Amino acid sequence: MRETSVSLSGPSPEYDDEVVFWERFYERLAPFRDSLINIKKLAMESPLGDLYEFGARGINNTSDLFSRTAIRTAEISYSMILRSPGLIVAILILITALTVKPAMNFQDQINGDVEIYLPDGADSTELLLDVREAPWATDIFILYIQTNNAATGNERGDENITDVNILSQLSWLEGDDNNRLAGGYQDGLDTYKDDRGRNDGVIWILSPSQIIKEANSSSYRFNCAVEKYGLPTGPSDNCAISNSNPNEGYSIPDDQERVDTLVDQAGSLIESFVRDTNGDGVWDTGVIVMGLLFDMEETEIPRDNGLKDHKAFISYAEDLIYEKSGVNCELCLRTYVNPTSTMDEAYIDVIPARKAVTITGLTPVIHEVSDKIYKELVNVMLPISAVLVCLAMLILHRNPKVIIVGGLPIAMSLAITFGITVIFDIMLTPMIISAAPILVGLGVDYSLHLTNRIEENRVELIEEKLEKAWEANRDGLNSETINPWDPVISLTATVRAALTTGNAIMLSAMTTIIGFSVLTWTFLVPIQPMRTVGITLLIGIFVTFLLSMLMVPALVELLRYRKGKTQLFDKMWDRIGEVPVKGTIVVILAALVVTVLGVAMFSETMGQQIAAGRDEVPPNMASYEALVEYSTVFEGGQTNMFIINAEERGSVNGTAPIRDLPILDSIESLQILVDNVPETDTISLVNVLKAIHVDVNISGLEIYDQSLWEILHDECWDKSTDPFSPQCWAYTVSSKEDMVNIAFDTLSPEIRSMLMNEDTGFGETKTLVYANQPYINLYNATIYRNAIDDILEGEEECSGALRCTAINIDDTYNSLLTGGLPVSIDINDGVHKAQSLTTIWTMFILLIAMAFLFRSPRLAIFTMAAVGAVVLWQPLLMRFGGVGVNVFTAMIGTIVFGIGVDDSIHIVDRIKDEGETPAGIVKSVSKTGQTIFETTATTCAGLSAGLFVSIPGLQNFFVLMMVLLVLALLTSSILLPSIIVLQKEFTSRILGKGPWLDFEESGSLEKSSVMDAVIESNG
Template identity: 35%
Template sequence: MLRPILVGIGVDYGLHVANRIVEFREAGLSHFKSTSKAMLTTGKATLLCALTDTIGFSALFISPIAPMRTVGLTMIVGVICSFILTVSMTPAIMKLTNYTRHHPKSWTGIARVSSQQWRVILLVVLLVTGYSLARLSVMDQDIRGDESAPEDIASIRKLAEYSEKFEAGQTGILLVAGPPDRPKPAAKDLGVLDVMNWTTVELNNLTINNRNTDDTINVSAFSIVDFFKSAHISIEVGQGGDEEPFFVFDGSFWEFLHHEFFDSQACQIETGLFYTCEELRQDLIDVFYDSFTGEMRAMLLTDDYTKALIYVSMPYINIDDTALLVERTDSIAYYYNTLLFDAELSQLTGGPPVTIAINQGIQDTQYKTIALSLVLVLVTMVLIFRSFRFGFITFLPILIVVLWYPATVHTGGTNLNIFTAMVGTIIIGIGIDNSIQITERVREEGTRPEGIMKAVQYTGQSVVEATFTTMGGVLSGVIISFYRTQFIGLRNFFALIITLVLFSLLLAVFALPSFYQALHHYGDKFGSRRLKVKR
């Protein structure tokens, strides 16, 4: 997943250094002097790129999800290796291959547009940013766990089919125990079994409407009580002979346990003086359990009968509806815990609550890592540039890219998953490089319009070349995900990276020079030295 991105980053660093060496060579300097000057200018900017990339990716370390921390560590190591190899090998490779480049005349026009049409550019940026902020709610959508796995796996397709046909696919568990002061084990206590029955019946009647399709979502619950209900018995109690029996029952074992026979005089007569009707009922429960296989008991009860399980099944649906069903299930369990003292029910555990917890963790991590990455990158640039204005203006394009993220997700119809949740942090690390290279050249050439145009004309070409190599590397990941892995989430991840990298390019080439032009314009207009960016 990360190799295409790291390939693009490594080529980026090499292109920036190589193009600057060529520029100095074209000015008449020797290869050695060109390399020395390039390392002191563009090399310094590339070092800053590597540093901000590393610090930006380190924000993933705060994630509670281990794979995201692994991604952060991998990206940091990859960036460091890319920078070291670039600085050490690029000049030698250029000497061996006699590397050169062309200077399209169109860059003069592009530099002029970004410098002279800065008002129009900033207006467009403002409008797009406003549109994206209006779509901010898409960032709260549920994380799609199914998109984190290959779509061509038969078990995943069968899970969707099973969910649709049987309204199941996610199974949770309620743990039921008896009160501590009861002498009977929970699973043999009729009072506990009654609570399990009421809970199961209420859960089987629990329905909601799917917020996406408006279909009815049903919950099903199953416990040991269902075996009691499914067992059919017929009983006749009489004096024998040809006389009519005085008690006849034909129904389920569960109904018989609740029959008024156990409170009748006939039962007392039949049981005698040394054996009570309650003991008879308890013995019937014991005999019924003895008919179970070991596997059946292990699935529904503990060995000592002190705890029992209620299995709760629901379809494989969106996280929001799953969370609502879990909340209502917990409310039912809490209600019986509070109202009755015959049993103690846990809150729902198992698949659905775990899925919700993972979803919430990924969403929280997404916001926290993006925020931390932005803060770390801004502080780093301010410290290294030794200028808040240079650091902040350089930071603005990548901040805007992050603000455009909701519109990108909404327009592309992309679902969030564990891959796309890391996009914001990764794009901060990758996208900031373009702005750093432009700013470093502006500092070198001067912040007047002529210097800004020259920075765009020369460094802008390197930025475009480097960005398209990054996009090309990431595009290989898209192609592989189509023909090899069939990961929907991975395709979304690479598609978002490509789109946002393109945005970072456009903002670095057009918006960043416009910010410098606006600052210079209003500095001259109002005559305030504090509005001017000093070299």
């Protein structure tokens, strides 16, 4: 530290005061120092000391054995490689070629489903699996419909969603009696109404047209059900003959007056699917909501890229709507040039032209976002990144051969890594985006560190030979011609590099593998996508290490690569190398101030809910814009649900368990409570029974002209034999239990598929209650979710997520809430918790690993302190850069952690090689720090291509990561050596040995003039 150096111009009073201050400071610590020395002395004189010395000798002997083995192995291995470098490169390229074809199908391994992010064992996970087992739908597909009444300017008309013409077009899209089994695309999207999605992938549909079809066909099914239960329905109802088609009349009536009547009877149910967005009294906007089967592999939909999945269904729907609809759906081919009344004026310039029928919903949006991000990265960022990386290498190394030497191993390691994921069918997610920068960063790091060290050793060997040649010439002796590619020089330079920098690379690879293995621990990381990132990193780091150690020396020899020199750049790093020893206090204090600020903001900034807004999706996405509008206009979008299970109750009143009227009444009461939660609207069997009206005539006498719900709750069931209630006498022809069964059989197979589980012979035992909510921030969403769960828990504590008693019926249970909202909340909580735990465990595991590998807990602690500082500085950058926590930034800490550890290990290992002296630290920083700068600059050059992608969230991700990588460079090259200097100075002073660091007086740091060893190679 400068305050301890001696001025040649003589002491000054100020300087004497400073010396006195530090002397008194260390004198006050003398008692504490003496106590520690005595404790250490006593410990070393005890049996514990003997055990320590025995262990130390054992470790040293083992280390010496490994060292001798490593030297011999390196000599043999690199001797073989340097004899036939071309053959080695060719063999490795051929091995890589075997994985290139599978790697090209890497995109097929990416699963875009939201629920795969659910933590293992979470209530939402258990509930979601139970919902799918029914099978019910958890994946929602929406068609957002807008008539010309929603348009503006000269395109505006007076079309109403409930016009017969519009409803007929929507019905054709869905599939009805008019196009049933017409074949191919003409069948509509839901060809089979009673297959629960097994054939066409659609379990159910809810829409204005479906509700009208349901009501239009209900009287026929009602009469058939009445006949089924033994009641006379009159000669006009030939149900026995027509029973082969249970959907009779499942189409839109031709009569507008009939449609209007059905609309009025449907009431609030149909109003959930239509809106008047401009206040002119015309319903101009509607939605068709479809529940999709989760596993579509056995369906009849055409394959897409060899797969039958949701993406294949979306592709099929796009073809049907926009290519094959023709005259059957004029709306499908309409696009409005002018903005519609629902568009957000603040974003009117970026919203694409609105189609009258727009595919949207969470499932299509997620798949489209995933595909577009992949295409942005592959088609835009990757080519630009390759060019910028090549330019960076060329500028820094001033030799075009470095592009092959450093770039080829990286490209091959990525191909092998991603090829392995395809070959072994490892499921990946968009979160894998975080693995590529780590592997590229480490690949650049390994290649350039090894390349530079080989070059540095070659220069030293050439200098030695030049010095001997100069002495020989001085003495009049003949000197040998110096060939920089002399086999002895090449082998010696390579072996020395492998035993020094190669050792650091191995330590780095081992450390990062051990650290990232934490991501694969199931008990610690319950989120599968994070575990697959961990698995990919373990494979990738090992492959990158192996290829770097084998290919870099072979390519250097094969291409006769020599690094170009610039005296200015080298002198600059010579000066930078002096910073840790000249400005120790300044560096430490600055780092402490920034770290304290980062800690103060850490919880607030990093604890934010994971956002997924407009900045996180590609621009001009019609599906996303329609989903945003749907959430605002319809106050929906997030489909949540809870289950009512009466399996244990069994049949009590002569009906299937879930058809029991007391259960339906309890569901209604539960719905009223849930509907009182803000932003929440429920739909259940109760709503459907209230919406379906029937009129029944028996022998010319009108008995019913009510909704099914009103019929079931008619007081005449209790007065059918009352002589004073003649209006109820007709009810004696049936029983209330039979009427319950009749009412349920009146519901179409589609509605039953949506709301009840499949009848396996004992009647339906479960039903779903849907709780729809708009997309709202997760803070408020969590409050609402907790409020709903409090209602669903009832007065007694739930014995499990599926066994709550709020339904208040014996042997009948309800579940907690599941679906879009709980899934989002649990994913958010799971990611935050897993990140916090993995960061803590990674630091702990790495600390132990480095303490063992360095054989120095002290250096391990210093290394982790430097790396941890960068992680703690991230909140500052996010706060002042206006960047929130999103699905991209959530993994930045892991990336920087991996690369930061690597950089710090290289510095520490070089300091160990050069010696923990002022001169050793300066040389380590000036040489290895320069290489770290080159690797950081190269990695940042590649990442800067991310600024060319069109997704603001991704741009912020890459900018933030580049800044953090630069900070990782500073902490490893400046802060870490400064910590070592501070510790050495403090230890020397407190032990009474005087100043350890007397930089300005010490001649140990003076540079001796050396002969320029850069000899241009003829190769």
